[in-house]
Amino acid sequence: MKMANKVVVLGSINVDTTYHVERFPQPGETISAKSKSSAPGGKGANQAVAAVRSGAQTSFVGAVGSDNEGSYMLEALKENNIDVHHIMVDKYHGTGTAAITLDANGQNDIMIYGGANQAMTTDVLAGIEDVLDGADFLISQFETPQEVTLAAFKLAKEHGVTTILNPAPAHDIIPELLSYTDVIAPNESECALLTGIEVADEESMLKSAEYFQKRGVKHLLITLGSRGVFYATPEGHGLVPAFKVKAVDTTAAGDTFIGALSSQLKDDLSNVADALVYAQRASSLTVQQMGAMPSIPTADKVKAALAEK
Template sequence: MKKIIVIGSSNMDMVVKTSHLPAPGETILGGEFFMNQGGKGANQAVAVERLGGNLIFMAKLGNDILGQQSIEYFKKEGIDTRYIALDENSASGVALISVDDHAENSIVVASGANMLLDEQDVDKVVEEMCEGDILLMQLEIPLQTVEYAARKAFEKGVKVVLNPAPARNLPKALLRYLYMITPNRIEAEMLTGIKITNDVDAEDVAKEINAMGVQNVIVTLGSKGCLIRENGASYRVDAFKVEPVDTTAAGDTFNGALCVALAEGMELKQAAVMASKASSIAVTRMGAQSSIPRREEL
């Protein structure tokens, strides 16, 4: 099976359930608190592993109690930790998450060691890359590292998939290396400057990103499913109807599942349906990696 190489962040999520998200200056009494493995890179890696992908995961943690816990957790998940480095001089990444009664969340990330993942680290995994493999990345590590990894992968014939989250402006050079980009509505609006209020807007956004040099575009639209543009044509894939509890890691589950399906040779539309199914299960559960389903659940 084609390898799926995930390069990205790993955090410890500290989650509080609340009736509503606090306004600036407001203190509210929350409910349940729990800690959960998170970080967009690690979420996507766990999704790939649980859904049956041939995973290689690269990340950087602090050599602290949270980093050590993460390493043990990844081993229990069956994830190879060869490319997960522990930095002696930096703390592990932490995310502070509030989740309200409507399953909306508010997240603040202290990146820590994630921002030390650099080009020299990437060089260690480049030798694993073969033509036809998939490289999946996000934007919770340095943008320079993302661009370098994308270029190296592109040169080796690897399909580069970028989940451009958290939202930020991207260099044009990076876009040309991408096989696919998977922004949500906010990220797509930032990339193009086009406000999405209806299906036509979503298609215009996908066309605009396509014109920037990205081969395939999937704009994820939450409960409204996703809009896909490939081979000059656009179409929709509906979301599965569920009662959401927590949307944390829904997008990461979607991206991990999408790459597993593509690595197995599925057509893009079929892959998006599988990804939608996986993310629909994830939103019915609390937490990030704790919410990600296994293949038999699909």
Template sequence: MVGSANMDLVVHAERLPARGETLLGGAFATFAGGKGANQAVAAARLGASVAMLGCVGRDEFGAQLRDGLQHEHIDTAHLHTVDDTSSGIAVITVAADGANTIVVSPGANAALMPDHIDAAAAGIAAAGMLICQLEVPLDAVAHAISLAARFGTPVLLNPAPAQALPDALYEQTSFLILNESEAALLTDVAVDGPASAREAAAHLRAKGVETVIVTLGAQGVWYATTGEEGHLPAPRVDAIDSTAAGDTFVGGFAAERVRGASIRDAIEFGQRAAALSVTRQGAQASIPTQAEVRAQPAFPATVR
């Protein structure tokens, strides 16, 4: 896992504020987060062996983030501590219906460099999959992906927060998992359902991505890979907090795929894990275990 580790500062409110509006919020809490760390915890809880490559500050949040990952039996040998820099934080507002807004201050995450990636080259070569996001510098992500491609290690890229990507990254990416807004930014297709997701996925496949998975929230998932494409409806649950749903999906998909599952089966496992996560509060705190997902009866299709 190459990615970010943040401390999430979460406040609950009846609804999300409009531009320029001040709302009186409710309960406040801190949770370990960051897309990289969230996905690392999700993959670990859902049955994978995980190592985390990233940076934290030499502060209380950094120590808490490291301890939290180690508690999940995640290898932190390449989680670097950066002097004179705060750990990353995310300021999150969660509405009563589970919707959220997130603003991230990268802090030490911005210190991740290609040299850090080179120091972990042996681990990347031996990995069953390399997972990356874009909350750390793009040059470090691109370097990690190029190393993985050289070693023949499959790459899963979650391009969040979305930004323009070099063509080489598409060509070296085995699995591109992205939501509607990210797909729209990368393709100029207004993605609002399965039909437009299919168009966007075809565009990204034409750039060289092997498998494209577009998550559509309540409308499920559209996926396209060599010789196969389709729409999988979302499980129906009563959501209270969607903060780490996408990260849980990524970790669940990766863990199941590395175990040898088909792409469709790995997607369905990720969906079931994400469905459980949105019924709980917090980022990493909401992520279920593999046993919890396996024990769940099949969810009805289509979120209400």
């Protein structure tokens, strides 16, 4: 019987500060926040925590500053049993931070200072062959430089590792990166921005899949919020419905989805539909709690929720 999935995450590490407001301010307007809270976050860190809490053996590749926030984040990842040996300490740039405005409906606006995340170079990849050896998946996002992701994905392919690209926040992709990407997982707006095809119906989503397949990406997952997740693979396509819940804070919903998915997928992606159901359920639990990393559920909680009818 196969042991737990081995997942490597290359990505961002941020300290999130959330300002709780009734509504978002208008341009030029000053409003009062009801409260303020801080928590560990960053798309990469959130995805790694989601993977490990769902049972994956997880390693992280990234960078923090030589500051209090960096020490705080390293401890937070260690406490979640994530291998942090390949997180560099940058003496010249601060740890990434995010300022989040959260309204009464659970919607958010996020401003990010990249810091050590954006200053990352391929030097961070020194020695990562030891974690890629035997790994099942390598995940990356767009809060760190694409040049680093491309170099990491090339190494991953040399080691037979399946690569998952979460192109968020979306912007132009280095064309060569797609040729080393096995799975791409944008949301609908990110997908439209990358392909120029508005995500409106099944036909447009299949056209999006064709766009990526022509560029070397065989598997497309489009998260559609309350509508669920559309998937297209060489074996077929379909829509996995979302679980209907009342959202309190959507900050780490997409990150939970990606990390939880990586913990459940088989190497050949033959169980993609079942893995998507699990990932959707994990994400639905995350949005019902406050904070990014603190809200990410464990496998036991996800399985218990799945058992409910």
